[in-house]
Amino acid sequence: MFARFSLMTTQVPGEALVSLKAVNKHYGQLHVLKDINLNVRKGEVVVVIGPSGSGKSTLCRAINRLETIDDGKIAIDGKELPEEGKELAKLRADVGMVFQSFNLFAHKTILENVTLGPIKVKGVPKAQADKDAMALLERVGVGHQAPKLPAQLSGGQQQRVAIARALAMKPKVMLFDEPTSALDPEMINEVLDVMIQLAKEGMTMIVVTHEMGFARKAADRVVFMADGQIVEDATPEEFFTNPQSNRAKDFLSKLLTH
Amino acid sequence: MDVIIENLPLYWEGFLRTLFLSAVSGVIALLLGTVLAAARVSPVAALRGFSMAYVEILRNTPLTIAFFFAAIVLPRLGVKFEQFEVAAIIALSAYTAAFIAEAVRSGVNSVPVGQAEAARSIGMKFGQVLSLIILPQALRTVIPPLINILIALVKNSSVAGAFFVLELFGYGRQLANSNGDQVLAVLLGVAFFYLLITVPLGILASTVERKVAIAR
Numbered sequence: 001m002f003a004r005f006s007l008m009t010t011q012v013p014g015e016a017l018v019s020l021k022a023v024n025k026h027y028g029q030l031h032v033l034k035d036i037n038l039n040v041r042k043g044e045v046v047v048v049i050g051p052s053g054s055g056k057s058t059l060c061r062a063i064n065r066l067e068t069i070d071d072g073k074i075a076i077d078g079k080e081l082p083e084e085g086k087e088l089a090k091l092r093a094d095v096g097m098v099f100q101s102f103n104l105f106a107h108k109t110i111l112e113n114v115t116l117g118p119i120k121v122k123g124v125p126k127a128q129a130d131k132d133a134m135a136l137l138e139r140v141g142v143g144h145q146a147p148k149l150p151a152q153l154s155g156g157q158q159q160r161v162a163i164a165r166a167l168a169m170k171p172k173v174m175l176f177d178e179p180t181s182a183l184d185p186e187m188i189n190e191v192l193d194v195m196i197q198l199a200k201e202g203m204t205m206i207v208v209t210h211e212m213g214f215a216r217k218a219a220d221r222v223v224f225m226a227d228g229q230i231v232e233d234a235t236p237e238e239f240f241t242n243p244q245s246n247r248a249k250d251f252l253s254k255l256l257t258h
Numbered sequence: 259m260d261v262i263i264e265n266l267p268l269y270w271e272g273f274l275r276t277l278f279l280s281a282v283s284g285v286i287a288l289l290l291g292t293v294l295a296a297a298r299v300s301p302v303a304a305l306r307g308f309s310m311a312y313v314e315i316l317r318n319t320p321l322t323i324a325f326f327f328a329a330i331v332l333p334r335l336g337v338k339f340e341q342f343e344v345a346a347i348i349a350l351s352a353y354t355a356a357f358i359a360e361a362v363r364s365g366v367n368s369v370p371v372g373q374a375e376a377a378r379s380i381g382m383k384f385g386q387v388l389s390l391i392i393l394p395q396a397l398r399t400v401i402p403p404l405i406n407i408l409i410a411l412v413k414n415s416s417v418a419g420a421f422f423v424l425e426l427f428g429y430g431r432q433l434a435n436s437n438g439d440q441v442l443a444v445l446l447g448v449a450f451f452y453l454l455i456t457v458p459l460g461i462l463a464s465t466v467e468r469k470v471a472i473a474r
Contacts (some may be wrong), residue, residue, distance in 0.1 A: 060268075066378065105377035107398070116380070120382065120386055
């Protein structure tokens with residue numbers, strides 16, 4: 001409730017955990033991000049929705065600089081994203097990322113997928129990393145799969161492992177780039193349940209998704225993007241019951257009629 | 259066929275030297291080729307340029323030129339060695355490394371880009387992404403082409419015979435000269451000993467390929 005209330009007030013920039021200011025990006029002629037301003041506070045769950053090609057995935061990937069931006073500023077916990085190199089690597093360790101296509105390391109076991117980051121990036125001793133990883137795998141419900149290779153798991157299981165892998169780095173914020181779009185329908189819920197649980201535990205999350213149910217259930221804010229712009233930024237109730245823009249009305253009506 | 263039996267010790271000595279040349283050059287070429295491939299995909303433009311130039315020049319000129327360069331030009335530039343064998347190893351590994359670099363690079367490109375993105379997003383640096391995630395997967399997919407390159411290396415090592423290195427082909431030539439009436443048998447013997455190295459390599463290739471395939 002507090003998070004929702006805080007929306008009504010003007011946000012103080014210093015409080016934002018993730019802040020984007022006047023961010024622009026082009027792919028050749030295509031202007032994919034147009035003057036994006038967005039602040040996400042600690043503990044907030046922001047769901048980014050919009051038609052495909054609206055720039056929402058690019059926005060998500062720009063936050064840990066998997067996509068570079070042309071101009072504007074992106075800061076995590078007050079620190080502006082540095083150029084590619086050691087500093088950026090350090091900052092990325094604090095930003096968990098979950099991809100549409102899972103991207104588990106194909107040649108490593110499930111357990112190794114989760115322990116690799118802590119051991120190699122943070123220097124956690126192997127025994128400790130194994131123990132933490134097993135706890136995380138249990139938490140997302142795939143503990144018994146630990147010795148298997150990624151290809152032996154279902155999509156939903158793989159995505160839950162990917163979430164555990166990101167969590168193992170103890171990130172300050174988690175980015176989800178369409179985490180359920182590559183999943184069979186019956187596997188979507190097992191992933192969403194993990195994400196809802198995470199949201200309840202107070203993780204700061206930015207989630208690009210088409211799952212309106214998740215937005216209603218777990219989001220503090222819904223950001224609606226179209227044609228590279230943020231068109232609406234509202235609470236889920238406001239957005240779903242009373243969208244302001246024609247673009248959003250049009251988008252929602254299409255969802256409901258199908 | 260008597261000529262083969264009579265000269266078995268010579269064949270054996272040539273065989274061992276060919277094996278030695280191939281093994282040493284192969285190991286150096288694998289290392290150098292992997293480093294070149296890493297340079298080719300690195301974010302540093304100068305490294306990419308160097309690697310590309312190296313590969314294009316060595317890959318597109320005859321091996322004999324590499325041998326002449328190592329055996330004749332290098333000593334004039336002040337790089338002295340006691341035996342021509344060293345020159346042969348330099349030429350063979352420098353030449354083969356170019357092919358290995360290309361094979362490894364194609365393997366790197368075959369690893370889905372999401373693997374590197376996932377590695378970067380958990381905070382790995384470029385070197386870690388490459389050595390822990392990309393290369394282990396890339397090398398598995400390129401084992402068959404790599405072994406093809408190594409087979410070619412074994413055969414290419416025969417050029418050393420023309421540069422005063424007494425390996426299999428060098429002895430073969432000697433024997434052919436001294437047994438003019440049995441040239442066919444002499445050469446069949448030489449071919450047999452080459453097959454003794456290359457056929458097992460081919461078998462190894464298919465075994466390893468089946469063992470290390472990565473399911474996606």
